[in-house]
Amino acid sequence: xxxxxxxxxxxxxxxxxxxxxxxxxxxxxxxxxxxxxxxxxxxxxxxxxxxxxxxxxxxxxxxxxxxxxxxxxxxxxxxxxxxxxxxxxxxxxxxxxxxxxxxxxxxxxxxxxxxxxxxxxxxxxxxxxxxxxxxxxxxxxxxxxxxxxxxxxxxxxxxxxxxxxxxxxxxxxxxxxxxxxxxxxxxxxxxxxxxxxxxxxxxxxxxxxxxxxxxxxxxxxxxxxxxxxxxxxxxxxxxxxxxxxxxxxxxxxxxxxxxxxxxxxxxxxxxxxxxxxxxxxxxxxxxxxxxxxxxxxxxxxxxxxxxxxxxxxxxxxxxxxxxxxxxxxxxxxxxxxxxxxxxxxxxxxxxxxxxxxxxxxxxxxxxxxxxxxxxxxxx
Amino acid sequence: xxxxxxxxxxxxxxxxxxxxxxxxxxxxxxxxxxxxxxxxxxxxxxxxxxxxxxxxxxxxxxxxxxxxxxxxxxxxxxxxxxxxxxxxxxxxxxxxxxxxxxxxxxxxxxxxxxxxxxxxxxxxxxxxxxxxxxxxxxxxxxxxxxxxxxxxxxxxxxxxxxxxxxxxxxxxxxxxxxxxxxxxxxxxxxxxxxxxxxxxxxxxxxxxxxxxxxxxxxxxxxxxxxxxxxxxxxxxxxxxxxxxxxxxxxxxxxxxxxxxxxxxxxxxxxxxxxxxxxxxxxxxxxxxxxxxxxxxxxxxxxxxxxxxxxxxxxxxxxxxxxxxxxxxxxxxxxxxxxxxxxxxxxxxxxxxxxxxxxxxxxxxxxxxxxxxxxxxxxx
Numbered sequence: 001x002x003x004x005x006x007x008x009x010x011x012x013x014x015x016x017x018x019x020x021x022x023x024x025x026x027x028x029x030x031x032x033x034x035x036x037x038x039x040x041x042x043x044x045x046x047x048x049x050x051x052x053x054x055x056x057x058x059x060x061x062x063x064x065x066x067x068x069x070x071x072x073x074x075x076x077x078x079x080x081x082x083x084x085x086x087x088x089x090x091x092x093x094x095x096x097x098x099x100x101x102x103x104x105x106x107x108x109x110x111x112x113x114x115x116x117x118x119x120x121x122x123x124x125x126x127x128x129x130x131x132x133x134x135x136x137x138x139x140x141x142x143x144x145x146x147x148x149x150x151x152x153x154x155x156x157x158x159x160x161x162x163x164x165x166x167x168x169x170x171x172x173x174x175x176x177x178x179x180x181x182x183x184x185x186x187x188x189x190x191x192x193x194x195x196x197x198x199x200x201x202x203x204x205x206x207x208x209x210x211x212x213x214x215x216x217x218x219x220x221x222x223x224x225x226x227x228x229x230x231x232x233x234x235x236x237x238x239x240x241x242x243x244x245x246x247x248x249x250x251x252x253x254x255x256x257x258x259x260x261x262x263x264x265x266x267x268x269x270x271x272x273x274x275x276x277x278x279x280x281x282x283x284x285x286x287x288x289x290x291x292x293x294x295x296x297x298x299x300x301x302x303x304x305x306x307x308x309x310x311x312x313x314x315x316x317x318x319x320x321x322x323x324x325x326x327x328x329x330x331x332x333x334x335x336x337x338x339x340x341x342x343x344x345x346x347x348x349x350x351x352x353x354x355x356x357x358x359x360x361x362x363x364x365x366x367x368x369x370x371x372x373x374x375x376x377x378x379x
Numbered sequence: 380x381x382x383x384x385x386x387x388x389x390x391x392x393x394x395x396x397x398x399x400x401x402x403x404x405x406x407x408x409x410x411x412x413x414x415x416x417x418x419x420x421x422x423x424x425x426x427x428x429x430x431x432x433x434x435x436x437x438x439x440x441x442x443x444x445x446x447x448x449x450x451x452x453x454x455x456x457x458x459x460x461x462x463x464x465x466x467x468x469x470x471x472x473x474x475x476x477x478x479x480x481x482x483x484x485x486x487x488x489x490x491x492x493x494x495x496x497x498x499x500x501x502x503x504x505x506x507x508x509x510x511x512x513x514x515x516x517x518x519x520x521x522x523x524x525x526x527x528x529x530x531x532x533x534x535x536x537x538x539x540x541x542x543x544x545x546x547x548x549x550x551x552x553x554x555x556x557x558x559x560x561x562x563x564x565x566x567x568x569x570x571x572x573x574x575x576x577x578x579x580x581x582x583x584x585x586x587x588x589x590x591x592x593x594x595x596x597x598x599x600x601x602x603x604x605x606x607x608x609x610x611x612x613x614x615x616x617x618x619x620x621x622x623x624x625x626x627x628x629x630x631x632x633x634x635x636x637x638x639x640x641x642x643x644x645x646x647x648x649x650x651x652x653x654x655x656x657x658x659x660x661x662x663x664x665x666x667x668x669x670x671x672x673x674x675x676x677x678x679x680x681x682x683x684x685x686x687x688x689x690x691x692x693x694x695x696x697x698x699x700x701x702x703x704x705x706x707x708x709x710x711x712x713x714x715x716x717x718x719x720x721x722x723x724x725x726x727x728x729x730x731x732x733x734x735x736x737x738x739x740x741x742x743x744x745x746x747x748x749x750x751x752x753x754x755x756x757x758x
Contacts, residue, residue, distance in 0.1 A: 026601050027599075027603060028603060029601065033603060037719075045467070055458065087469065088424070090466065090471060091471075091474055092470075093468060093470075093472055093473055093484075093486060095470055095486075095553065096484075096603070097484075097601070097603065098481045098483070098484035098485070098486055098594070098603055098604050099595050099601070099603075100479055100481070100486050100596070102477045102479070102532040104477070105475075105476075105477035106474075106477070107472060107474075107477055107479050111601040122598075123592075123596060123597060123598045124598060125598055127514075127523075128514040128523065128525070130511055130513045130514070131511070131512040132509055132510070132511045132512075133507075133509065133510040133511075134509050134535075135507045135509070136533075144506075146507070153514075156513075156630055206560065213502075215477070215478070216478050217502060218502060219501075219502045219503060219504055220406075222406040222407065222408065222410060222476070222478070222491065223406050224406060224407060224475070224476065224477055224478075225477050241704065251535055352696065361634040364734065
């Protein structure tokens with residue numbers, strides 16, 4: 001029995017690491033029933049401590065006793081949040097919170113705020129879909145590549161066929177980001193269970209054709225995630241997209257025909273979605289552009305980008321069921337998107353437009369995912 | 380074109396976060412061709428900076444110029460490493476390295492050291508298996524639970540049936556830890572591609588029956604990972620194990636019969652493997668005990684733990700093809716394991732024993748995985 005307690009002690013000491021660990025007293029950060037969130041960090045000798053919450057909060061914390069700094073925030077919306085501290089100019093994570101995510105290469109702590117139990121980004125007691133990390137063959141790129149696939153609850157047990165939503169990430173992202181920062185599996189689980197979205201397969205490929213997989217799954221070992229890709233929006237990804245669709249149709253029980261296929265994405269992924277759907281109008285009845293990185297820079301660079309207006313007119317003649325655009329009022333791409341809308345308006349091409357607050361950020365993209373997935377495959 | 384550069388600039392600034400980011404100059408940490416590894420951290424006003432590498436290194440770093448601290452280590456073995464810095468007593472991560480993993484709730488940076496290109500924990504250019512996060516039904520526990528399943532390369536394309544290795548985590552771990560700290564997918568990919576291991580399905584359930592899933596996938600939201608489970612080695616997990624096996628046999632193309640089934644695990648998972656195989660000797664021809672948390676505390680607590688000696692004799696009468704034990708010389712469980720070996724010896728029960736250096740740590744468990752998976756399903 002003595003040995004048992006020694007064992008327990010050593011196990012706990014070992015895994016906590018020798019440094020600075022204190023037994024957890026409460027979940028971190030501390031979320032009260034009214035949804036207020038209290039952040040704490042120990043920094044006895046610091047002069048200033050700041051709390052940064054992704055793009056949303058940058059505020060000074062207050063000294064509380066000898067070594068603790070704290071702050072309570074009261075008006076945060078239900079959502080996923082990412083945060084860290086700046087202690088006298090140095091970035092420090094919350095050592096009491098083991099949950100971390102990265103945005104490109106910026107690692108932050110994370111929590112989901114769900115005070116009313118209805119946040120679609122939270123895990124709820126509903127049937128959960130399956131998430132697969134698969135490697136598909138891309139003959140166009142001459143390599144195997146990794147992608148993530150969400151299969152709705154019941155897929156394995158049924159013989160049913162399902163519609164497919166191709167969900168694309170932004171520059172700096174990879175095949176994992178829609179599951180991690182985007183909470184795609186939780187959003188789909190919750191919306192499908194609530195009867196708000198149709199059961200669907202969601203395919204999340206890697207849009208950086210220079211890499212086979214997310215940096216951590218790469219042969220390059222300790223290479224870092226980056227924006228700096230050689231083949232960045234040069235048409236290569238769009239040209240290789242059929243490799244993905246063919247692999248998906250071969251390996252999953254997909255429904256065939258454009259009315260059972262959607263494509264959407266954020267920023268660079270919105271740009272990819274725009275051009276893939278414009279070049280393959282017969283393939284997608286639903287298009288979602290989430291703060292798309294629209295610009296005019298690519299004319300003449302690759303035939304994928306040429307003659308957009310003509311292609312759009314042809315695409316809309318085939319009557320997409322939904323052409324959806326969302327953007328924040330403060331997005332630095334707002335003006336480019338407004339110009340793109342003018343182009344659509346001039347040609348009487350009908351789209352659905354959603355203007356939100358804030359800028360080019362995940363809080364918007366998670367919302368757009370929630371909205372868009374409730375509109376597709378409904379008829 | 381101007382707008383394009385502005386766009387690029389804003390994209391990069393945004394995702395890097397406002398604080399402390401510097402453009403990456405080289406992969407971090409810096410691994411030279413001879414395998415030496417240089418760690419650097421900026422801390423202008425610090426008095427002491429230490430580098431901690433999991434259980435293996437705790438060393439002072441040296442000031443280099445005005446704000447940088449650095450150290451080069453020359454004799455690290457090829458493996459996965461986890462590290463962080465202590466700046467004047469405060470834990471700080473390497474902000475130049477986006478790759479992080481956690482050990483229970485201690486978040487650390489990580490890298491794989493593979494100077495010769497032959498480390499089985501590294502990603503190599505070989506066919507990659509598929510990794511699935513699935514939810515199975517446990518009628519015994521009355522709940523759905525999450526587990527991870529590795530399917531070898533080619534599974535989806537073949538009609539072949541495969542042997543199954545049930546791989547169990549330790550106390551403080553969860554269903555994800557053998558994939559993350561354990562590098563199970565990379566190890567299996569590499570060994571199978573090299574003809575050293577048989578293609579096999581690897582099933583990684585969650586051994587903490589109090590939770591449905593890893594903390595980050597839990598309904599409890601911001602709950603923290605912990606050792607403190609109510610049902611901790613009380614027989615509940617062992618009694619519910621058939622739910623897992625039945626679900627796996629129903630949902631995957633498994634080969635039937637004990638010669639196509641292995642069970643193994645680390646620490647608490649070794650303990651689980653010992654008792655599950657002793658209570659179900661007809662189910663497993665291969666048993667792997669990796670630094671198993673063997674103790675005598677559980678007699679009378681649950682029938683699963685009673686009459687071990689009798690059960691072991693019955694198990695060995697059924698001639699397991701391999702009963703494998705590995706432990707480090709410095710493991711705090713060494714003595715308990717030595718006593719268990721005496722029990723086996725006394726009864727002339729034949730096992731394979733592997734004694735390594737070091738203690739109760741992942742460097743050993745990854746090695747044991749590499750060794751054990753090359754010994755199973757060979758005949």
